[in-house]
Amino acid sequence: MVTESLTQGIDDMIPLINADESAFLDQVRAFVASEVLPFTRDWENATAFPDEIWPKLGKAGLLAMTVAKEWGGRDYSCRAYVEACRELAKGDPALAMNVAAINALVAAHIEHFGSDAQKEKYLRAATEGHVKLAWGLTEPDAGSDARRVQTHATPIEGEAGWYHLNGEKMFITNGGKADLIVMVARTGEKELSAFLMETNQPGFELVQRIHTVGVKASNTVHFKLTNARAWHTPCTFEQAISLLYRGRLGIAAMAVGIAEKAFELALEYSQQREQFNRRLCDMQSVQNMLADSAMEIEAARLLLLKGASLYDAGKDVVKASSYAKLYASETANRVTNRAIQIHGGRGMTDFSLVEKLWRDAKLTEIGEGCSEIQRLVISKQLLKG
Numbered sequence: 301m302v303t304e305s306l307t308q309g310i311d312d313m314i315p316l317i318n319a320d321e322s323a324f325l326d327q328v329r330a331f332v333a334s335e336v337l338p339f340t341r342d343w344e345n346a347t348a349f350p351d352e353i354w355p356k357l358g359k360a361g362l363l364a365m366t367v368a369k370e371w372g373g374r375d376y377s378c379r380a381y382v383e384a385c386r387e388l389a390k391g392d393p394a395l396a397m398n399v400a401a402i403n404a405l406v407a408a409h410i411e412h413f414g415s416d417a418q419k420e421k422y423l424r425a426a427t428e429g430h431v432k433l434a435w436g437l438t439e440p441d442a443g444s445d446a447r448r449v450q451t452h453a454t455p456i457e458g459e460a461g462w463y464h465l466n467g468e469k470m471f472i473t474n475g476g477k478a479d480l481i482v483m484v485a486r487t488g489e490k491e492l493s494a495f496l497m498e499t500n501q502p503g504f505e506l507v508q509r510i511h512t513v514g515v516k517a518s519n520t521v522h523f524k525l526t527n528a529r530a531w532h533t534p535c536t537f538e539q540a541i542s543l544l545y546r547g548r549l550g551i552a553a554m555a556v557g558i559a560e561k562a563f564e565l566a567l568e569y570s571q572q573r574e575q576f577n578r579r580l581c582d583m584q585s586v587q588n589m590l591a592d593s594a595m596e597i598e599a600a601r602l603l604l605l606k607g608a609s610l611y612d613a614g615k616d617v618v619k620a621s622s623y624a625k626l627y628a629s630e631t632a633n634r635v636t637n638r639a640i641q642i643h644g645g646r647g648m649t650d651f652s653l654v655e656k657l658w659r660d661a662k663l664t665e666i667g668e669g670c671s672e673i674q675r676l677v678i679s680k681q682l683l684k685g
């Protein structure tokens with residue numbers, strides 16, 4: 301494979317994956333080749349994944365990669381998790397985005413902050429794909445400034461741990477399909493916390509499906525909550541949001557996978573197409589684009605693996621995850637743009653996947669904190685103390 305040789309040597313430098321994880325990643329590559337890549341256009345055209353994808357993802361171990369074995373998970377390292385997200389993104393970036401968020405933000409939330417009763421009720425079924433998950437932070441008036449969340453949580457009298465939620469959530473991935481959503485809501489003037497909310501109840505109402513320029517198969521929605529019943533998972537806002545640090549590594553992995561696939565397609569095309577009696581890859585301007593892309597992909601992958609390795613070592617990854625997400629997402633956008641350029645007119649058509657990868661790449665600069673927020677996080681870390 302072109303992309304394997306592209307980043308050759310990186311695996312040897314960071315030898316954290318054990319034999320079990322290595323076998324899992326081989327299975328993920330096979331799963332992507334047979335169950336994901338052949339259908340990526342169809343899913344985009346249908347703006348939906350087939351319902352069968354969830355149990356298939358569960359069976360493949362992709363919905364609970366880092367969850368403890370006692371709750372049905374695989375207990376894999378962060379390094380294995382990001383590698384799996386990267387492989388999935390080469391097949392379908394929208395699916396990789398869903399899987400990344402479900403693992404890092406939802407399954408992890410239930411595992412870290414849920415009671416045994418909550419884990420018993422939801423976690424095992426979620427890891428099997430029978431309970432579909434989503435994560436609800438963003439609102440019409442609370443995006444980058446997540447502390448502005450207006451959705452209000454009021455304790456239900458006589459029902460310890462249960463609250464009524466009122467408000468609206470916007471841009472929620474898988475929100476129209478999910479059976480269970482982790483909801484961030486306001487419990488006081490200054491306090492926020494998080495809750496588990498089942499969607500099959502009268503208080504949950506879809507406002508609209510949101511159609512995006514990329515990751516189109518992903519079910520992105522806006523919904524409204526009117527006295528929706530939700531089960532408290534006692535945690536502070538900071539604790540709930542801290543899951544985003546590993547989450548950002550998942551988005552960085554998605555970006556690296558997109559960039560690698562686009563590079564692979566551009567390299568192959570440049571070796572086949574001839575103009576002026578020369579292959580495109582024999583022209584220096586094209587070589588420059590290939591060289592820059594290959595180098596940036598390798599740098600992005602190294603930042604990603606550094607972040608994942610720090611996480612696995614129990615170190616703080618606030619800066620490392622922002623480095624990885626910021627650099628990988630901007631790399632994915634540059635590399636997919638160059639891949640279209642190398643394909644010329646065909647790059648702008650659905651003859652090739654490069655135009656889709658270019659559109660899918662945009663999400664990585666926006667979701668889980670836009671690039672400006674990543675720069676803010678990094679500079680705060682640099683200036684603190």
Ligand SMILES: Cc1cc2nc3c(=O)[nH]c(=O)nc-3n(C[C@H](O)[C@H](O)[C@H](O)COP(=O)(O)OP(=O)(O)OC[C@H]3O[C@@H](n4cnc5c(N)ncnc54)[C@H](O)[C@@H]3O)c2cc1C
Nearest residue numbers: 435436437438443444445471472473666667668669670672
């Ligand atoms: C496809 C998709 C899926 C998503 N999935 C989810 C999900 O599952 N769950 C969820 O909770 N959210 C989700 N989101 C929401 C996403 O996290 C937000 O869109 C993102 O955090 C930005 O918020 P915003 O769109 O409100 O933009 P705003 O916060 O309004 O920002 C707009 C722009 O202003 C600039 N900006 C904002 N703040 C600053 C600042 N402090 N300094 C400098 N510039 C700044 C940036 O350029 C930014 O892009 C998703 C979004 C998309 C598009």
